[in-house]
Amino acid sequence: MKNRIGIVGGGQLARMLTIAAKQLGFVVTVLDPTPNAPAGQVADAQIVGDLNNETAMMQLATHSDFLTLEWELANPYLLGKIAQKGIPVNPSAKTLEIIKDKYEQKLFLQKAGIPVADFVEVKTKHDIEHAGEKFGYPLLLKAKIGAYDGRGNFLIKTKQDIAKGLEKLGSTNLYVEKFVPFEKELAIMVARNTNGEIVTYPVVETIHKNNILHITLAPAPIEKTLAKKAEMLARKTMQQLKGAGVFGIEMFLTRSASFHSDKSSERAGQAKVLINEIAPRVHNSGHYTIEPCITSQFEQHIRAITGLPLGKTTMLTKAAVMVNILGEHERKATVEGLEKALQLPGVSVHIYGKKETRKERKMGHITAIGDSLEQCLRSAKKARSYLSI
Amino acid sequence: MKNRIGIVGGGQLARMLTIAAKQLGFVVTVLDPTPNAPAGQVADAQIVGDLNNETAMMQLATHSDFLTLEWELANPYLLGKIAQKGIPVNPSAKTLEIIKDKYEQKLFLQKAGIPVADFVEVKTKHDIEHAGEKFGYPLLLKAKIGAYDGRGNFLIKTKQDIAKGLEKLGSTNLYVEKFVPFEKELAIMVARNTNGEIVTYPVVETIHKNNILHITLAPAPIEKTLAKKAEMLARKTMQQLKGAGVFGIEMFLTRSASFHSDKSSERAGQAKVLINEIAPRVHNSGHYTIEPCITSQFEQHIRAITGLPLGKTTMLTKAAVMVNILGEHERKATVEGLEKALQLPGVSVHIYGKKETRKERKMGHITAIGDSLEQCLRSAKKARSYLSI
Numbered sequence: 001m002k003n004r005i006g007i008v009g010g011g012q013l014a015r016m017l018t019i020a021a022k023q024l025g026f027v028v029t030v031l032d033p034t035p036n037a038p039a040g041q042v043a044d045a046q047i048v049g050d051l052n053n054e055t056a057m058m059q060l061a062t063h064s065d066f067l068t069l070e071w072e073l074a075n076p077y078l079l080g081k082i083a084q085k086g087i088p089v090n091p092s093a094k095t096l097e098i099i100k101d102k103y104e105q106k107l108f109l110q111k112a113g114i115p116v117a118d119f120v121e122v123k124t125k126h127d128i129e130h131a132g133e134k135f136g137y138p139l140l141l142k143a144k145i146g147a148y149d150g151r152g153n154f155l156i157k158t159k160q161d162i163a164k165g166l167e168k169l170g171s172t173n174l175y176v177e178k179f180v181p182f183e184k185e186l187a188i189m190v191a192r193n194t195n196g197e198i199v200t201y202p203v204v205e206t207i208h209k210n211n212i213l214h215i216t217l218a219p220a221p222i223e224k225t226l227a228k229k230a231e232m233l234a235r236k237t238m239q240q241l242k243g244a245g246v247f248g249i250e251m252f253l254t255r256s257a258s259f260h261s262d263k264s265s266e267r268a269g270q271a272k273v274l275i276n277e278i279a280p281r282v283h284n285s286g287h288y289t290i291e292p293c294i295t296s297q298f299e300q301h302i303r304a305i306t307g308l309p310l311g312k313t314t315m316l317t318k319a320a321v322m323v324n325i326l327g328e329h330e331r332k333a334t335v336e337g338l339e340k341a342l343q344l345p346g347v348s349v350h351i352y353g354k355k356e357t358r359k360e361r362k363m364g365h366i367t368a369i370g371d372s373l374e375q376c377l378r379s380a381k382k383a384r385s386y387l388s389i
Numbered sequence: 390m391k392n393r394i395g396i397v398g399g400g401q402l403a404r405m406l407t408i409a410a411k412q413l414g415f416v417v418t419v420l421d422p423t424p425n426a427p428a429g430q431v432a433d434a435q436i437v438g439d440l441n442n443e444t445a446m447m448q449l450a451t452h453s454d455f456l457t458l459e460w461e462l463a464n465p466y467l468l469g470k471i472a473q474k475g476i477p478v479n480p481s482a483k484t485l486e487i488i489k490d491k492y493e494q495k496l497f498l499q500k501a502g503i504p505v506a507d508f509v510e511v512k513t514k515h516d517i518e519h520a521g522e523k524f525g526y527p528l529l530l531k532a533k534i535g536a537y538d539g540r541g542n543f544l545i546k547t548k549q550d551i552a553k554g555l556e557k558l559g560s561t562n563l564y565v566e567k568f569v570p571f572e573k574e575l576a577i578m579v580a581r582n583t584n585g586e587i588v589t590y591p592v593v594e595t596i597h598k599n600n601i602l603h604i605t606l607a608p609a610p611i612e613k614t615l616a617k618k619a620e621m622l623a624r625k626t627m628q629q630l631k632g633a634g635v636f637g638i639e640m641f642l643t644r645s646a647s648f649h650s651d652k653s654s655e656r657a658g659q660a661k662v663l664i665n666e667i668a669p670r671v672h673n674s675g676h677y678t679i680e681p682c683i684t685s686q687f688e689q690h691i692r693a694i695t696g697l698p699l700g701k702t703t704m705l706t707k708a709a710v711m712v713n714i715l716g717e718h719e720r721k722a723t724v725e726g727l728e729k730a731l732q733l734p735g736v737s738v739h740i741y742g743k744k745e746t747r748k749e750r751k752m753g754h755i756t757a758i759g760d761s762l763e764q765c766l767r768s769a770k771k772a773r774s775y776l777s778i
Binding site: 015023036336346 | 390392404411412413414425680681683692697700701705706723727731735738739753
């Protein structure tokens with residue numbers, strides 16, 4: 001039986017994937033440049049090496065019947081080379097190619113008839129000015145590749161900010177996007193296995209701070225029809241995108257119809273859901289699934305990439321709230337306050353085992369489960385206030 | 390912060406303890422003689438060594454702020470020596486001392502006023518004959534130390550079996566127990582933390598085959614008053630026993646009152662619960678807790694031994710059934726049928742990563758969660774029938 005999984009990257013996503021894979025009896029090897037990485041601590045073995053290093057990647061391949069990744073910027077050439085050896089790589093280099101260039105991703109979604117914010121490729125200051133005239137301000141200037149957690153994004157409030165934006169992001173591989181005056185940010189985790197079977201998790205609300213995910217409310221406190229709409233969009237996206245694994249789909253919910261030039265069936269003032277971004281991997285906004293969902297996003301991903309059937313995504317509690325534990329210091333990581341945090345009923349704490357804490361670094365997360373979002377949010381926030389790392 | 394846990398033993402119990410500890414951010418080292426043991430695969434490190442080897446145990450101690458065990462027969466002298474270094478050892482050598490000698494355990498329970506089957510120490514054939522006259526046949530001949538999963542027990546049906554029993558178990562350190570004509574076997578997991586806080590899990594029914602746990606039904610299909618009685622007995626036992634950690638308490642439920650010489654408030658013919666045995670550690674009959682309970686027995690044990698507050702034990706589903714995956718072959722372990730088993734909704738499969746399968750060896754387990762015991766039992770048994778290892 002093929003039971004060896006290789007994971008490109010050894011951070012917290014790989015760590016939680018590894019734990020799920022080990023429970024199912026897989027043998028797991030991770031590749032990460034940092035010795036004793038979060039995932040290396042729980043895996044059968046870690047190869048210490050750079051994710052772009054061909055030797056290291058090929059070594060990982062020799063330990064893998066299935067290859068997957070926690071990092072969408074993994075080298076597509078190397079992934080393709082591994083796939084050519086007959087080792088299933090999921091998500092595939094092709095899927096990653098579509099997703100990792102955010103401009104290409106937007107084009108792909110637009111072509112598939114999936115609503116997105118207006119956007120246009122820009123090469124010069126003049127291009128941006130032109131977009132400003134067309135879409136109005138504020139505008140978001142974005143790097144096509146490598147942007148996440150707020151890095152690679154710049155908000156152009158007026159024409160005067162353009163030069164500053166170009167200076168910050170460089171002047172190549174850029175596009176601008178019309179700023180969406182969203183009411184809420186939503187996200188949904190979707191899984192697709194190698195047989196094309198698709199399942200969706202509940203739609204959640206995500207709350208960001210400094211462009212980093214801060215809180216997830218599950219399920220999102222929105223009307224059922226909107227949740228249904230978000231789910232359908234996610235499903236449609238996955239049908240187009242192909243590829244196996246769990247994907248995180250981030251969305252905007254807006255009540256204004258003025259943001260979008262596509263005159264669809266929506267009337268002005270009606271609620272609308274549009275897709276912001278796809279992550280081709282398990283995602284921070286799906287961490288809440290570990291406690292309340294029958295199958296966590298991590299087990300689901302392992303099932304999806306190894307050709308196993310997908311599990312049920314139902315939540316066993318009425319509500320769950322996830323709060324990230326972001327670093328507050330620059331020092332050796334030390335968890336304090338765990339005792340007080342775990343006194344709160346229904347609160348689980350996950351610590352990722354990173355040796356060094358840095359400001360805003362994802363060091364762990366808290367999940368509170370219970371009967372109402374209000375109660376869970378209260379518990380999760382309280383637990384967060386007790387913890388220091 | 391003290392965050393290093395050492396575990397004596399590296400089998401499936403240690404493996405599931407390690408996973409729970411890692412999620413909370415602990416650094417885990419296990420000691421086991423088999424390289425790459427089930428727990429070694431998920432721990433930060435494994436020391437390969439015999440559990441009775443002083444050097445190996447002391448090496449484990451140098452990596453531990455807290456020490457615990459998956460094996461109640463660990464050397465009490467070495468555990469005491471580690472405790473003297475100021476490292477909390479739980480369960481303590483003292484608690485283990487009471488429990489590991491099953492005759493002493495029974496005396497302890499009897500003294501505490503907790504109902505147990507009648508028993509008496511025996512040294513000679515004549516002693517056993519005498520017990521047979523007093524208690525009637527059948528009788529259970531038991532080794533005081535080292536008996537589990539049916540090993541070390543011998544059923545004496547008539548006087549003629551006595552010689553055979555003595556031949557099988559040797560003639561030292563024995564006792565006999567009146568055979569209890571039980572209606573059901575029950576079990577309950579109880580946790581006690583270093584502050585003396587006690588929580589109990591739901592009472593479950595356990596079904597054995599060849600003296601090995603085969604199926605757990607959670608919660609046990611018994612009257613609420615009986616469940617309450619079982620819970621109270623478990624709580625009373627833990628109040629007497631002291632020690633921190635999760636303990637598995639096995640019980641008999643019988644409708645006959647004739648088994649017991651203690652004339653308590655029970656009238657003849659009434660249902661009665663008596664304690665069969667205590668395991669001073671997480672236990673196979675508590676594996677079901679991983680999926681439906683807010684806090685699994687494994688996380689609970691980690692919380693208990695590290696001085697953290699205990700978590701809620703509530704089940705989030707109406708029912709859960711656990712079926713053990715016992716080996717059917719003598720060969721290199723190979724999991725087959727996972728794909729079919731995971732198609733069943735609500736079914737989780739745990740594989741322990743043992744390299745060699747042997748007949749009756751515990752290789753993994755299945756948990757099915759759902760709305761009724763009948764449905765869960767059906768799913769779990771079906772999943773079991775699909776799997777081969």
